[in-house]
Amino acid sequence: MGFKKRSTKSEEEVLEGQTDLAADNTVSAPSSKKIKMDGKKDADMGDGVASSSSVANSVKPMERKKKRKQVDKERRRSVLENEESQLKQPIIEPKGKDATEPVAASSSSSLPEFHISVFKDLASADSSVREAAVETMVTELQEVQKAYDRLENKDLVEGGLKLEAQKDDGLDNCASSLGYAVRRLIRGVSSSRECVRQGFALGLTALVAAIPSIKVDSLLKLIVDLLEVSSSMKGQEVRDCLLGRLFAYGAIARSDRLTKEWLSDKNTLLIKEFMSAIISLASKKRYLQEPSVSIILEIIEKLPAEALLDHILEAPGVPQWFEEAIDVGNPDALLLWPVLVNILLPDTILQAEDAVSASNSLKKHKKGRKSSSSEEEISNNVQSFCDAVIERSLLLSSHDRKHLAFDVLLLLLPRLPSSFIPIVFSSKVVQCLIDILSTKDSWLYKVAQHFLNELLDWVRNDDVRRVAVIVAFQKHSNGKFDCITKTKTVKDLMAEFKTEAGCMLFVQNLINLFLDEAHASEEPSDQSQTTDENSEIGSIEDKDSIGIMGNADFLKGWVIESLPSVLKHLKLDPEAKFRVQKEILKFLSVQGLFSASLGNEVTSFELQEKFRWPKATTSTALCKMCIEQLQSLLANAQKVEEPRSLANGLEPNDLGSYFMRFFSTLRNIPSVSLFRTLSDDDKESVTKLLEMESKLYKEERNFRLSNDANKVHALRYLLILLLLQVLLRPGEFCDAASELTICCKKVFAAPDDLNSSGEDELDGDAAPELMDVLVDTLLSLLPQSSAPMRTAIEQVFRYFCGDVTDDGLMRMLRIIKKDLKPARHQEAGSEDDDDDDDDLLGIEEDEDMDEAETGETADSDEQSEDSEAVVGSEGADKDLPEDSDESDGGMDDDAMFRMDTYLAQIFKEKKNQAGKPQVLTVFSNLAQAFVNPHTTEGSEQLGQRIWGILQRKVFKEKKLPKDESIPLSTLESLLEKNLKLASKPFKRKKSASSLSKKKLTASLTRYKMIVSLAQNSTYWILKIIEARNLSDSELQGVFDLLQAVLEGYFDSKKSQIKSGFLKEIFRRNPRISHQLFGFLLENCGNAKSDFRRVEALDLVIEVFKSQVPMNSNESNRDVSKKFLKSHLQSLGHLIETLVTKMPEKKSRKTEVHKCCDKIFQMITTLDLTKAFLKCLEPGTLSACESQLGPVFLKLKKVK
Helix, strand or coil, rough: CCCCECCCCCCCCEECCCCCCCCCCCCCCCCCCCCCCCCCCCCCCCCCCCCCCHHCCCHHHCCHHHHHHHHHHHHHHHHHHCCCCCCCCCCCCHHHHHCCCCCCCCCCCCCCCCECHHHHHCCCCCCHHHHHHHHHHHHHHHHEEEEEEECCHHHHHHHHCCCCCCCCCCCCCCCCHHHHHHHHHHHHHCCCCHHHHHHHHHHHHHHHHHCCCHHHHHHHHHHHCCCCCCCCCCHHHHHHHHHHHHHHHHHHCCCHHHHHHHCCCHHHHHHHHHHHHHHHHCCCHHHHHHHHHHHHHHHHHHCHHHHHHHHHHHCHHHHHHHHHHHHHHCCHHHHHHHHHHHHHHHHHHHHHHHHHHHHHHCCCCCCCCCCCCCHHHHHHHHHHHHHHHHHHHHHCHHHHHHHHHHHHHHHHHHHCHHHHHHCCCCCCHHHHHHHHCCCCCCCCCCCCCHHHHHHHHHHCCCHHHHHHHCCCCCHHCCCCCCHHHCCCCHHHHHHCCCCHHHHHHHHHHHHHHHHHHHHHCCCCCCCCCCCCCCCCCCCCCCCCCHHHCCHHHHHHHHHHHHHCCCCCCCCCCCHHHHHHHHHHHHHHHHHHHEEEEECEEEEECCCEEEEEECCCCCCHHHHHHHHHHHHHHHHHHHHHHCCCCCCCCCCCCCHHHHHHHHEEEEEHHCEEEEEECHHHHHHHHHHHHHHHHHHHHHHHHHHHHHHHHHHHHHHHHHHHHHHHHHCCCCCCCCHHHHHHHHHHHEEEECCCCCCCCCCCCCCCCCCCCCCHHHHHHHHHHHHCCCHHHHHHHHHEEEHHHHCCCHHHHHHHHHHHHCCCCCCCCCCCCCCHHHHHHHHHHHHCCCCCCCHHHHHCCCCCHHHHHHHHCCCCCCCCCCCCCCCCCCCHCCHHHHHHHHHHHHHCCCCCCEECCCCCCCHHHHHHHHHHHHHHHHHCCCHHHHHHHHHHEEEEHCCCCCCCCCCCCCCCHHHHHHHHHHHHHCCCCCCCCCCCCCCCHHEEEEHHHHHHHHHHHHHHHHHHHHHHHHHCCCCCCCHHHHHHHHHHHHHHHHHHCCCCHHHHHCCCCHHCHHHHHHHHHHHHHHHHHHCHHHHHHHHHHHHHHHHHHHCCCCCHHHHHHHHHHHHHCCCCCHHHHHHHHHHHHCCCCHHHHHHHHHHHHHHHHHHHHCCCCHHHHHCCCCCHHHHHHHHHHHHHHHHEEEE
């Protein structure tokens, strides 16, 4: 391209075409002349100057151009006439190394020179070179401008030769070199060559920031003029000009000139002009929108907050841009919304609002404080913003717009007052969040998760926020937020309340939500109403009434069940917790037990409170739910109550007593009635229970610290819960209520007791024991009572179990042992006992089982007998008694679960019970119940509790039943059954292939538990027998039983008796090992399999340890020597069998060597080596030497 020169008679004009002017050329001019640019600004400039076509189209209209040329011509003529006498400096073009940089001569000899070669360096790809060029350019132009400003006669300078001939560009106060540089930098940012755009933009930024003489309005005009897009431009040319404007505006933004202009004049219009220009640019092309917004954000960060509203948001074009962004789908406009947040939610409202709302929220039944006009205006603005932008625009659009909506909400959170949460978290926002979270494969799932996590962090340390968010989530999801989203969001939020104020605030908001009818008209969730295990606290899925409950009732049901659950994780002092409990109790009592006859508000002057009901009548299902939760609240309060008398002598916080007084007070208000009409019998029952509870309350206060106080307290709570049960299920508990009140009168009889029709029922010689009646009453309540009622019954039994008679004990045992799930079909021809046992255990014969394999797999279960971990059990023993009363028919598994609790209490309270014969009865019945699959199959907990009683109260009890009235034959019978159960094999049924792996695993686990029970029972029975000090002849039956077990162990493939079990029997009972040692040696040598023979060697060594101790005294040594000498022949036969039938497996061969070594050591210790060797045949000696090697040679050396 190069550069052009055009000469005239009056001047020499040097035209700079591009910055790649040869470095060896120097441009100089006389002081009276200026170097100016060609009139054609569109000359092609490779260093960043606009292309020829672009600049050519930027020329002004022809008339304006002619006038400008005429003025320039007159000025040039005047300059030449005044400077004729001055010496003209020729143009010198040195070559080679002595060449100097191109220099633009100043307009006067007094102005410094400006080296235009810096423009070439501004286009360098090396950032350091660009930065150095910028620094040089700014420094030189600053000096030029300072010198220019010091000149007095600027008109004379202006008349000189210009670098460019344009005079109305707004740079009148700038030196010619500076004006030239500014125009060239603006044109340069439109070049896409190398790094021209970056370098020239950096230079323009630094230059505008450093020299105030460059006016911002002039820059804005020049940017439009020099980089104007004409209709003739296409493609890349348009793109270059637009990007050039973008970089030029960015340079102005980064120069901080706009901020300085505002600081000097707060009414300046420059910021608005700048905003209008960049918004106009952003609207031209989509790819300009985001960078334009980034430039605006830079301006926003630099401007003070007070300038944002007037100069940014109200700038021409900005409001329209936001409005159009919604219609055309411009998400980049929303990048400016942090500014909107500052305007929507100013700092002045935040702290004061939250502080006041926290305190006012605890004032019950009062309107919120009146908001000031400014607060109302802010609330309206936020409401309008959320409605128009979030709900009606973004949430109804694409996934990108929904994503943007959540981002905007996150921007609002840090400045959002708690009172605005219901506005922001509207029904549509919550529904959108629910829809996304309920679909894990949704593109927005992680976006919603992130939003939820940020929200939870925001509310974590603020109870007011937490309450508002919980209410919003549940209100707009009809109480099913966790259920639909399959999260624990609401549940976790509810568990985080730690203070009384937070709990009271939450309780009050839930009550208001229950009484509020407005939410009923809102859109229900279209999601499933199914509740899973992750549902929030207070799930009502399992209620019978759920099928008839609408969305409104579902939400109310969640409120009812959530109120008591607030106390679950709460750790407050007793007084504070009692206050929270009272508020919950009053709500549940009012809504569940009563209804207002007139209107929906009733004032109690006695309680000095006003009570409200929903305008719509509360359904019976919800009333029942309130009663059930009321029962749970009272039962839980009873569990954790303080001792009956406090240390400081004050009255304890008795929630039950408070409820009874509250119930009586509301019941006596004329305009209040019970939620349902009661029959005469039920009314009488309620009256009796109220009167008896009042009497017992007085008795309890008189007893103070005695055990009788605990008894009375337990009975009082049972009466209270029974009263609620009468209201919950009328007509079912009248008899139980009457019997219980009679028992209470008899237990704490007084001469002036109230007369009762049933007062004499227990009188007379044939009357049953009082405790038998009480036990029967408790048992009759169990099958049809709620869980809290059963808890109250358990508490009563806890304090009265020490007085239970043997008849009462047997009645409970019969109930526990009763089959809850009898077989549906029972054939007339039943099989023998063994087959029945097999069927109940889920096993049958498998003839193909390999004998050795059976033994191998048995190893891993040897130590399971001492396990106390219960994971399930089934099994049966044919000899289980079948006796059962007709009255047991209503008992279910939950009731039976309570029965074993009562038995545990019997063992706990009756300290001497362990040594009585009743223990054997309890053991027998509990063991039968545990083995019976129909007892424990329906309730795993029941099996666990039975197992716990047997382990802790029977097997590990130090005291043993020593009553001689128990026949030995009875003990032998129990021993035989347990030995048989312990040796029973586990084999899969032929239909096992059709069973699931889970069922097979459960069956195997049940088998192991039953075997463990049989083993522990055997140890315990043998301990009882040993404690009687019977003679060997008397114990012959026991020896025979164990000998039969040993025989089966060696000979029968069916036997699954564990060697560890037999080893433990020998260790605990030396008399048994002494009697069976000979039989053991004989059968060990004659065993049919190597596995059994090697495994039985452990039994042999165990007998040696007990009968031939290594460190015995002289007297014991003689006894041991005599014992071993009597069995040398059998021992020699065993050694002969071992060495002649040495196992092939290396591990078994090692076991044989170890056993022989121990046997030889004991023989050596007792000096029986010679006698032992005589018992061995010559062939056996040779076999010992070859098979045992050093072990046997060591024995021979001792000889």
